[in-house]
Amino acid sequence: MTATQIIQLYVFILAGFVGFLVITKVPPLLHTPLMAATNAISGISLVGSIFLAGGQYGTVATILGFIAVVCAMTNVVGGFIITDRMLSMFKRADSKPTGPQDTTGGAA
Amino acid sequence: MSLLLFLAGLPTAAAAAYLLMTAPSGAALDAIGGRELVVQLVYLVSSVLFVLGLRSLTKIDQARRGMQLAALGMMFAIVGTMLNQGILTFSWIIGGLVLGTVLGYPLGKFVPMTAMPQRIAFSHMFGALAATLVGVGEYYHSVQIPDAQGIERFKMAAIGFEVLFGSLTVTGSFMAFGKLQEFITGRPITFKGQNLFNLALFASAIVCFLWLIFNPFDVRVFYIMLAIGFAIGILMVLPIGGADMPVVVSLLNSYAGLAASATGFAIDNNVLIIAGALDGASGFILSMVMSKAMNRSFSNVLFGAFGSPVTASGKTSEGLVARSISAEDAAVQLAYAGRVVFVPGYGMAVAQAQHQVRELAELIEKNGGEVKFAIHPVAGRMPGHMNVLLAEANVPYDKMYDMDEINESFPETDVVVVIGANDVVNPAAKNDKASPIYGMPILNVSAARNIIVLKRGMNPGFAGIENELFFDEKTSMLFGDAKSSLTKLVSEVKAL
Numbered sequence: 001m002t003a004t005q006i007i008q009l010y011v012f013i014l015a016g017f018v019g020f021l022v023i024t025k026v027p028p029l030l031h032t033p034l035m036a037a038t039n040a041i042s043g044i045s046l047v048g049s050i051f052l053a054g055g056q057y058g059t060v061a062t063i064l065g066f067i068a069v070v071c072a073m074t075n076v077v078g079g080f081i082i083t084d085r086m087l088s089m090f091k092r093a094d095s096k097p098t099g100p101q102d103t104t105g106g107a108a
Numbered sequence: 109m110s111l112l113l114f115l116a117g118l119p120t121a122a123a124a125a126y127l128l129m130t131a132p133s134g135a136a137l138d139a140i141g142g143r144e145l146v147v148q149l150v151y152l153v154s155s156v157l158f159v160l161g162l163r164s165l166t167k168i169d170q171a172r173r174g175m176q177l178a179a180l181g182m183m184f185a186i187v188g189t190m191l192n193q194g195i196l197t198f199s200w201i202i203g204g205l206v207l208g209t210v211l212g213y214p215l216g217k218f219v220p221m222t223a224m225p226q227r228i229a230f231s232h233m234f235g236a237l238a239a240t241l242v243g244v245g246e247y248y249h250s251v252q253i254p255d256a257q258g259i260e261r262f263k264m265a266a267i268g269f270e271v272l273f274g275s276l277t278v279t280g281s282f283m284a285f286g287k288l289q290e291f292i293t294g295r296p297i298t299f300k301g302q303n304l305f306n307l308a309l310f311a312s313a314i315v316c317f318l319w320l321i322f323n324p325f326d327v328r329v330f331y332i333m334l335a336i337g338f339a340i341g342i343l344m345v346l347p348i349g350g351a352d353m354p355v356v357v358s359l360l361n362s363y364a365g366l367a368a369s370a371t372g373f374a375i376d377n378n379v380l381i382i383a384g385a386l387d388g389a390s391g392f393i394l395s396m397v398m399s400k401a402m403n404r405s406f407s408n409v410l411f412g413a414f415g416s417p418v419t420a421s422g423k424t425s426e427g428l429v430a431r432s433i434s435a436e437d438a439a440v441q442l443a444y445a446g447r448v449v450f451v452p453g454y455g456m457a458v459a460q461a462q463h464q465v466r467e468l469a470e471l472i473e474k475n476g477g478e479v480k481f482a483i484h485p486v487a488g489r490m491p492g493h494m495n496v497l498l499a500e501a502n503v504p505y506d507k508m509y510d511m512d513e514i515n516e517s518f519p520e521t522d523v524v525v526v527i528g529a530n531d532v533v534n535p536a537a538k539n540d541k542a543s544p545i546y547g548m549p550i551l552n553v554s555a556a557r558n559i560i561v562l563k564r565g566m567n568p569g570f571a572g573i574e575n576e577l578f579f580d581e582k583t584s585m586l587f588g589d590a591k592s593s594l595t596k597l598v599s600e601v602k603a604l
Binding site: 001002004005008011012013015016017018019020022023024025026027028029030031032033034035036037038039040041042043044045046047048049050051052053054055056057058060061062064065066067068069070071072073074075076077078079080081082083084085086087088089090091092093 | 155158159161162163165166168171172175176178179182185186189190192194195196197198200201203204205207208209211212213214215216217219221224227228231232234235237238239241242244245246248249252262357358361364365367368369371372373374375376377378379380381382383384385386387388389390391392393394397483485490491492493495496499500502504505506507508510
């Protein structure tokens with residue numbers, strides 16, 4: 001293993017920890033948007049796909065890369081749009097988009 | 109905090125542009141500098157934005173903005189990649205990005221919320237397919253370079269992981285999609301020796317994987333491993349029932365992330381490693397939460413359908429009579445109730461009755477009653493499924509309660525309305541040691557003063573388990589399709 005690879009392992013493990021700590025705090029209320037969001041973020045495969053599609057590694061690699069770019073981009077665009085759409089539906093009873101007051105009864 | 113970082117991101121991008129102008133084009137100065145440095149910094153910014161985006165989901169009033177930051181991060185990652193010196197032709201990339209946008213837009217904009225579980229499963233397939241293809245492409249061109257003294261072991265292992273996790277996620281997600289969309293039966297499909305067969309298949313995949321690390325140029329073995337990966341995905345999900353899909357979908361979410369991470373190792377890219385690790389962690393946590401809410405272990409969900417024929421049922425309903433109620437009588441109960449709790453389940457999603465539920469809830473509130481919604485972690489077909497449906501129908505999120513938040517308040521509840529939920533309210537999970545769901549945490553519905561159950565008929569729920577709640581003396585059954593029952597209730601309450 002090279003020094004770079006060791007650092008990559010560090011990055012992976014530490015990012016996994018960050019993910020674990022952050023995501024355990026996401027309330028069950030937002031678990032579906034969380035799935036949609038991570039789905040959009042998993043479109044990061046796009047980075048690898050772009051390298052393959054644009055790297056002039058031969059026709060086969062280019063075609064595989066092209067399909068991969070399409071798939072990943074579909075996830076990115078669809079994923080972020082649907083996450084936003086879902087999150088925009090969650091409203092408080094007093095229907096004020098912001099404001100942490102706990103007053104109820106304004107709705108009726 | 110997130111705003112600060114957003115602002116910090118802008119100068120970074122500006123600096124990137126500046127450096128690009130000034131750096132001698134096409135040549136890296138030394139180990140890292142010029143264009144490469146810019147690319148790496150852009151990746152760093154997008155990694156930070158991803159973390160902040162996910163963190164924003166812990167607070168609902170910041171969530172939308174945070175996810176927009178994450179989207180911005182994705183844009184940075186794309187732009188950063190395009191700046192890379194390894195990219196020589198752009199036509200295929202641009203074409204792919206445009207086509208992906210055209211396909212992705214309707215998938216984001218128009219898919220109804222009721223179809224969300226299958227929509228998510230479907231897009232896991234896409235994400236994993238991208239990772240798999242990148243792995244195959246990477247391998248394909250690596251073995252074609254004749255002068256290299258082989259693919260380095262570490263890199264081969266990364267590609268192997270990527271292709272294996274990717275391929276089984278592709279077909280596994282497709283199966284989950286099929287079961288959720290119901291063009292594949294939701295019942296577990298089992299055959300004799302399935303467990304052994306799958307284990308053998310899995311073992312042979314590992315053998316291929318190890319073999320390739322030491323003999324990376326054995327191209328046949330690589331494609332055999334790919335094929336085995338696809339087969340494992342199908343066979344893994346085949347025996348898992350529709351009600352267990354929340355765990356499966358979460359697990360596949362995790363695998364898709366790990367495949368992306370492996371891609372990062374294979375092509376030396378940290379943003380892929382980080383984003384993939386975040387996804388992997390998220391999917392893993394969700395599947396843990398789901399398994400815990402079903403009081404089952406991972407292995408039990410994944411292999412549980414094997415060997416246990418679907419005869420299991422602790423108690424039978426012989427000699428017990430369920431009391432049915434008319435919509436009129438139920439409406440009277442609801443109209444004058446002080447505290448009402450709705451318990452939605454998969455049945456509400458199937459009947460698409462969330463709008464009628466909200467209408468009924470508003471009428472009860474108008475009459476002076478207090479309404480809450482109790483949501484079990486595994487109600488529906490994916491984590492948080494019920495919350496999204498209710499939110500879509502304009503139910504305010506501060507009226508939705510998790511199981512732990514609401515369980516103590518059932519004894520003070522006048523009427524509980526169970527809409528198409530079954531196992532999550534089955535008292536057998538507490539009382540009946542012989543029951544297959546014994547030990548699963550449930551909503552304590554039976555502690556309430558009155559229970560009205562909306563149900564299509566008396567057939568037992570998905571797990572095939574008899575529910576003694578339906579025979580409780582406090583329970584009345586309102587038979588019929590949830591949507592039409594609720595519509596009737598709404599008009600009856602209005603007429604009072």
